[in-house]
Amino acid sequence: MSKKDKTPEEMDAYTRDVIDRGLSRRGFLGRTAAGLAGLGVLGGLNGLNAKETGGASRKAEAGSLAGEFGKSSDGGATLSFLPKPKAIPEKDIKETLTFDVVVIGAGASGVPAALSARENGASVAVVQKAPFALAQGNTGSGLDLAGTDKAAVEAMVGRLIADSNHRCNPKLIRQWAYHSGEAVKWVIDRAKQGGSPVVNQGNGPQMKTINGYPLNWVTSFFGPKPYTTGEGMRHLAVTAEKAGVKFFYRMPAVQLVQNRAGQVLGVIAKGPDGKYTRFMAKKGVILATGDYQNNKAMSDYFIPDIRNFERKQMEKTGDGFVMAYWAGGVIEPIGHTKMLHDFDAGPATMCDMPFLAVDRGGRRFVNETVEMSLLNNYLKDAKNAGHYSQIFDADYMTAAANWPGRLVPPEGLKNYMPEEPGPKKGVFESQVNTYKADTIEELAKKLEIEPAVLAATVKRYNELCAKGKDEDFGKPGDKMVPVLKAPFYGIHRRVRVSAICSGMLVDENHQALNAEGQPIKGLFIVGNLGGGFYGGVDYPLTVFGLSLGRCYTFGYLVGRHVAKL
Amino acid sequence: MRKVIMSFLKAAPLVLALLGVAAFAAPKAPATRHAGHGLECAQCHGTAKKKAPVEMAKCLECHDNQELATKTAKLGARNPHDNRHYGVWGDCNMCHHEHKASENRCLGCHPRFTFKVP
Incomplete structure (x- = not known):
């Protein structure tokens, strides 16, 4: 053991648990790293045994040495979605470029990481699989420390830890809480410089107090749709390019370059001409490749709950997971955190309003005060596949006046109705799915529900409303508002996978840790590929824009950290 | 006789499919698209034995x-x-x-x- 080694007792509970239950190459890393590097470090086994002492060799399994694929955490199963990178012959590498920092992935954490590193004096390259920067969503948030008492920050930290079912790394939550205001302001400023119409919505959509302490927010809004954070990151990339960051698009990273000691020295990426370029990173590689929702085998393994849901993204194939795993990193254990919602079919501000809700078959399925972010848990079978409908009547503006969220009046609802002619504003036209009808039966047809079934559901619901008691699901009496008066409205939502937000084990510097809990030299991980920030069954919607806020913040911090190494 | 040959040619893709032969294994690609413009398999698939x-x-x-x-x-x-x-x-x-x-x-x-x- 080196001096830096922490014993399991010295590690925090989160890190200890991920090392204990997560997936990693464990001890056999040291003996097989040579073949991985593509650097000609083929000196055989000698010199590779630095980690053969202590815990490492104890955990090594004889069968793994010949393996072409990763293994389950108990070593018992071979995982086809973790293929070992094949060494790339030197003759296939067209050129080698050297930078201080190489960022893999131009998304909501990769672009900020690159610009932040550049502003702190580093030469920076970004390699990106897509032909441009990509990101999703509109809102990214941080706490403005100027108007937020420390007690409020800590209360927020406590709330987010609870939202993650106490399975996250509290240090990373605190890091977001104490640095996000600064980071999100920085992103807004730099994106504006690139031409973005981004605005700071401040406290607008956020909770105003916690445990009685006032909160102050920085809420970046890249919108309205169809403008999203995708366009926002492209505008931020304009600023980054002006600052001197070099972007290499349509160049998927295929493997990391490592030396025999396991230090990450760079990355090899494949260009559109099929030729390879080696990017050497003097200070470090920052992996920001996002999740793996489009890798079916990986999804089915880590989070089988989402097998039947549609995906919102494309090409999120978990490339970074494969690279980081084979570099010695640790993947958080099975049971990853998912993010499913639908802010497009109808107004986002009405998604958590407890109107009557029916599943795809037209039957009530839940106490409707359960938030949209959790409804996927009731709709994960192949038939429902995330589909449900919110149903209300002509009186909704008065009946739901004091409900959580913000009501959109009938004139505004037309913007979400595919049957209404004319151009729509602030929505994705292909995703709007709200309907109006004079009878329940007619509405049912538009919602793709058997009319008789919906009529029976509404009849039963209205009976319970008349009683003022929800005998079927226990919803509070004041939320039992009947569906009686035409016109009737229905929002046919389908929750789909926005993101999977569990990932690789990292420390507070966002440096990848290996199976011994030791930092992997030269390898940093941010964005949804980074672990430790969540841990619950579902991504919490407590803070609007937490996900993007975390991506910006950790990108901003890691860029600065690596540049200063 | 010519008619007979033509009708056989028309039916050939179906016959091959029924025999379980992959369509692109036929000497000429059966589709109406690239093959119809006179392209040979090799122009897209190369000459390697195993067609990628x-x-x-x-x-x-x-x-x-x-x-x-x-x-x-x-x-x-x-x-x-x-x-x-x-x-x-x-x-x-x-x-x-x-x-x-x-x-x-x-x-x-x-x-x-x-x-x-x-």
Whole structure:
């Protein structure tokens, strides 16, 4: 053991648990790293045994040495979605470029990481699989420390830890809480410089107090749709390019370059001409490749709950997971955190309003005060596949006046109705799915529900409303508002996978840790590929824009950290 | 006699399919598209014994993706050849197939993006 080694007792509970239950190459890393590097470090086994002492060799399994694929955490199963990178012959590498920092992935954490590193004096390259920067969503948030008492920050930290079912790394939550205001302001400023119409919505959509302490927010809004954070990151990339960051698009990273000691020295990426370029990173590689929702085998393994849901993204194939795993990193254990919602079919501000809700078959399925972010848990079978409908009547503006969220009046609802002619504003036209009808039966047809079934559901619901008691699901009496008066409205939502937000084990510097809990030299991980920030069954919607806020913040911090190494 | 040969040729793809022979194993690709323009298998698939799927770069040797994007700019709500996901660099093979029916890959997520994919 080196001096830096922490014993399991010295590690925090989160890190200890991920090392204990997560997936990693464990001890056999040291003996097989040579073949991985593509650097000609083929000196055989000698010199590779630095980690053969202590815990490492104890955990090594004889069968793994010949393996072409990763293994389950108990070593018992071979995982086809973790293929070992094949060494790339030197003759296939067209050129080698050297930078201080190489960022893999131009998304909501990769672009900020690159610009932040550049502003702190580093030469920076970004390699990106897509032909441009990509990101999703509109809102990214941080706490403005100027108007937020420390007690409020800590209360927020406590709330987010609870939202993650106490399975996250509290240090990373605190890091977001104490640095996000600064980071999100920085992103807004730099994106504006690139031409973005981004605005700071401040406290607008956020909770105003916690445990009685006032909160102050920085809420970046890249919108309205169809403008999203995708366009926002492209505008931020304009600023980054002006600052001197070099972007290499349509160049998927295929493997990391490592030396025999396991230090990450760079990355090899494949260009559109099929030729390879080696990017050497003097200070470090920052992996920001996002999740793996489009890798079916990986999804089915880590989070089988989402097998039947549609995906919102494309090409999120978990490339970074494969690279980081084979570099010695640790993947958080099975049971990853998912993010499913639908802010497009109808107004986002009405998604958590407890109107009557029916599943795809037209039957009530839940106490409707359960938030949209959790409804996927009731709709994960192949038939429902995330589909449900919110149903209300002509009186909704008065009946739901004091409900959580913000009501959109009938004139505004037309913007979400595919049957209404004319151009729509602030929505994705292909995703709007709200309907109006004079009878329940007619509405049912538009919602793709058997009319008789919906009529029976509404009849039963209205009976319970008349009683003022929800005998079927226990919803509070004041939320039992009947569906009686035409016109009737229905929002046919389908929750789909926005993101999977569990990932690789990292420390507070966002440096990848290996199976011994030791930092992997030269390898940093941010964005949804980074672990430790969540841990619950579902991504919490407590803070609007937490996900993007975390991506910006950790990108901003890691860029600065690596540049200063 | 000529008629007989012609009808056999017309039926050949079906016969081969029934025999379980992969369509592209036939001497001439049976489809009405590239084969109809006189292209040989090797021009796309190469001469290696084991025929690999055709990569997009091969398509681009004859087809100009920028030009295609201009042609389909007014097809509907969005331009399939210049979209939010891939720009003009979406892999042709996602939608266009040579040896089976082509498909509209937009439809899965965008139910109203209807158009015919040749």
